Ligand code: ADP
Ligand code: ADP
């Protein structure tokens with residue numbers, strides 16, 4: 001069994017993992033960089049180690065992290081998401097150091113981390129993938145144009161090593177193709193240090209449906225149902241729902257079985273996610289596999305009652321998965337809204353700064369995963385996600401009600417956040433119906449922004465305050 005875990009991450013996911021350690025009576029080691037010393041994960045871990053002056057570098061420094069783990073007597077490292085979580089070299093170094101990497105084997109991370117290798121492997125195993133090409137970097141311009149013609153416009157260009165919605169370019173006609181390819185290559189090099197780019201058919205207005213996979217080290221693999229992550233902005237998820245409110249039981253079964261087959265083909269262990277695109281005709285295509293815990297894992301936990309971080313730790317320690325597919329019963333609907341410190345009215349520019357008031361939503365079946373507290377100064381260096389609000393109810397309709405209510409209650413002052421933006425989506429007709437695709441925010445952005453009631457609320461508050469003052473004067 002594991003007795004001490006170093007968490008190679010920060011913020012809400014580090015807090016989430018430390019909580020799971022505490023639940024299991026496992027010691028936790030937080031790491032942090034000097035500018036991040038006030039972050040909540042530093043305060044709640046069993047111990048905390050500073051790993052450098054630079055805000056970011058330490059969190060990406062495999063050597064220092066492994067050395068710190070050894071010095072602290074940790075026997076395992078949990079990478080969370082982002083940072084080094086999908087870096088197979090880091091996983092390999094952890095394995096070679098004789099420590100447990102809480103995740104799949106480094107070779108599996110390597111294969112699945114490259115979207116091309118993953119696609120090839122899936123195709124060989126009879127899993128449907130989005131029609132597309134191999135890496136195009138060695139091709140002449142004419143050949144690339146030929147590929148696009150053959151696939152049929154619109155197409156999408158993607159960085160093989162991409163992630164986080166970056167390195168993706170939509171191309172609607174031949175004139176855009178080569179400039180988009182060159183930009184994509186440049187961005188891929190800058191973001192992922194790998195300029196390999198390939199092409200896929202752009203599935204128009206698809207739904208993003210993904211399956212949570214869970215497996216032990218002995219080939220026992222199951223799925224924990226699906227999440228609908230179609231509410232996205234710039235290919236990044238904003239609201240996630242489990243299970244998907246708009247697919248049939250028949251389709252769910254078929255996609256679930258395919259997801260497990262995909263994980264088996266990859267030789268998967270521990271927790272992971274198989275992402276699919278679903279088109280208008282209910283045809284689904286493998287898109288990629290994420291070899292880590294997902295930001296949106298909480299919605300799956302709420303509908304299945306399975307603690308995914310606890311399972312990750314147990315299986316990484318060598319425990320056998322006693323759950324079988326038939327043991328997984330999903331119950332009700334859960335919805336997550338990602339609250340970020342951003343100004344929706346200013347093109348979602350990050351809004352770091354001091355949190356002067358913090359009151360998370362509460363009440364039955366409302367969960368908040370966050371590292372915020374009153375007086376915390378959100379640093380400008382990191383991802384702008386500051387809280388994940390997860391609600392659960394017996395039906396989709398009631399879950400939407402609860403989401404609205406919880407967003408209404410959720411108060412973060414001092415910095416602008418996306419709470420009102422999310423509330424406007426929660427109140428929209430389309431969201432209520434449960435019928436939307438990945439184009440929803442792009443198509444409706446202006447409408448959503450014009451409906452944001454931040455200003456109205458301020459006006460209303462001011463009106464109420466002045467009425468109260470007037471009444472007080474009268475009564476006196
Ligand atoms: P999820 O499906 O878990 O929501 P995302 O694609 O939203 O995953 O990414 C999760 C986090 O990890 C985000 O904060 C994102 O910025 C970061 N991330 C994901 N992939 C990469 C990558 N290849 N390089 C850098 N950051 C990444
Ligand atoms: P990342 O690694 O950045 O998460 P993905 O390949 O998972 O990249 O794609 C992210 C999002 O981009 C998807 O959820 C979807 O909205 C959009 N997307 C990706 N591939 C396609 C495609 N072939 N057609 C249409 N949309 C796509």
Ligand code: MG
Nearest residue numbers: 164165275288
């Ligand atoms: Mg993805």
